[in-house]
Amino acid sequence: MNCEPVDNNEAELIRQLRQGSRPAFDALVEIYKNKGLSICYNLTGNIEDAKDVLQEVFIKVYFNIKNFEDKARFSTWFYRIAVNSSLDFLRKRKKMYNLFTSLPKNEEGEEKEFPDTRYDPARVLSSKESAAVLDKSIAELPYKQRVSFILKHQNGLKAHEIAGILKCGVPTVKVHIFRAVRSLQKKFTSGG
Amino acid sequence: MLECLFVRRKLYGYFCREFAEAEHDKIKQHLDACPACRKKLEEIEELIKLAEARKTPEVNEAFWHDFKTDLDRRLNARLVPELKLRPGLIYKLRPALVYASVLVIILGLWTCRFGSRARRINIAQSAEELVNEINLNDELSLESGLNHDEGAYIDEFNLLIQLDESPA
Numbered sequence: 001m002n003c004e005p006v007d008n009n010e011a012e013l014i015r016q017l018r019q020g021s022r023p024a025f026d027a028l029v030e031i032y033k034n035k036g037l038s039i040c041y042n043l044t045g046n047i048e049d050a051k052d053v054l055q056e057v058f059i060k061v062y063f064n065i066k067n068f069e070d071k072a073r074f075s076t077w078f079y080r081i082a083v084n085s086s087l088d089f090l091r092k093r094k095k096m097y098n099l100f101t102s103l104p105k106n107e108e109g110e111e112k113e114f115p116d117t118r119y120d121p122a123r124v125l126s127s128k129e130s131a132a133v134l135d136k137s138i139a140e141l142p143y144k145q146r147v148s149f150i151l152k153h154q155n156g157l158k159a160h161e162i163a164g165i166l167k168c169g170v171p172t173v174k175v176h177i178f179r180a181v182r183s184l185q186k187k188f189t190s191g192g
Numbered sequence: 193m194l195e196c197l198f199v200r201r202k203l204y205g206y207f208c209r210e211f212a213e214a215e216h217d218k219i220k221q222h223l224d225a226c227p228a229c230r231k232k233l234e235e236i237e238e239l240i241k242l243a244e245a246r247k248t249p250e251v252n253e254a255f256w257h258d259f260k261t262d263l264d265r266r267l268n269a270r271l272v273p274e275l276k277l278r279p280g281l282i283y284k285l286r287p288a289l290v291y292a293s294v295l296v297i298i299l300g301l302w303t304c305r306f307g308s309r310a311r312r313i314n315i316a317q318s319a320e321e322l323v324n325e326i327n328l329n330d331e332l333s334l335e336s337g338l339n340h341d342e343g344a345y346i347d348e349f350n351l352l353i354q355l356d357e358s359p360a
Binding site: 033055058062129153154177 | 203232235248255266267
């Protein structure tokens with residue numbers, strides 16, 4: 001993932017979008033749709049949900065572009081909206097799920113995003129099931145660890161970009177990722 | 193063992209090549225000599241490899257076409273909110289609808305009772321009744337200003353007699 005500063009073309013598109021230009025909006029959609037879909041998909045875990053969330057992200061961009069400050073990077077601002085919208089979606093889905101059942105909680109007392117599925121820790125990283133187990137394990141991570149890990153290792157963002165999205169320092173992001181890796185490692189190996 | 197503890201805390205940073213060359217080499221030397229720490233590094237490598245292999249599914253042009261169509265529709269809907277009859281409005285109008293219905297019923301009843309004054313033809317059942325009826329007609333004619341001449345009056349009288357005498 002490369003995250004260049006706002007170039008002249010992008011700055012011009014943003015300026016036009018502030019004036020309500022639909023062609024400028026369409027051009028920005030073209031630029032960011034793939035990266036946006038990737039983030040939304042990795043956070044929601046479903047392509048149709050990701051599509052729905054991403055549409056909402058672009059609508060938010062259209063209506064809130066006036067709040068975007070030129071000194072910031074548009075890409076960081078866009079990714080932050082994508083992450084927050086995806087997490088809002090997960091929260092709503094969790095509420096719907098809670099109508100029928102109560103979810104188990106993780107180590108920090110947060111409810112897991114998905115139902116707990118028992119698995120054998122000895123079954124390590126060797127089959128397709130590992131990917132599903134990894135998804136569930138990631139979903140069980142605390143919020144900031146989860147987002148940091150996904151953005152870093154599934155979306156290829158750099159630590160300083162993640163720091164911009166989460167509004168925290170780069171060292172904090174590195175700690176989140178380190179802890180996430182350690183937790184995941186423990187779940188995939190019996191020895192820890 | 194103490195060194196293993198330190199190295200294991202730095203394995204992820206080592207994997208991401210976050211350290212200066214000197215520190216990187218130092219860890220590498222330890223890993224070359226320590227199979228247990230090397231195994232831990234392999235686990236991290238496999239974990240990250242698995243995570244990074246989880247790619248977004250390939251989407252085709254049709255997907256993006258649908259995406260853009262839906263996006264435009266949703267955006268337009270927000271820009272121009274649909275005109276909808278507010279739910280409260282129907283309740284506000286309800287008393288007026290009730291009054292209008294009552295008014296229609298009253299008008300209907302009034303029309304039935306007073307609006308239609310169709311006169312029924314009564315056939316006299318006796319000579320006396322016939323004479324009374326004729327007298328009443330005369331009075332009504334006088335009140336309404338009808339001006340019968342004598343011949344028409346006799347013709348009408350004869351017609352009534354004939355009608356009265358004709359078999360039912």
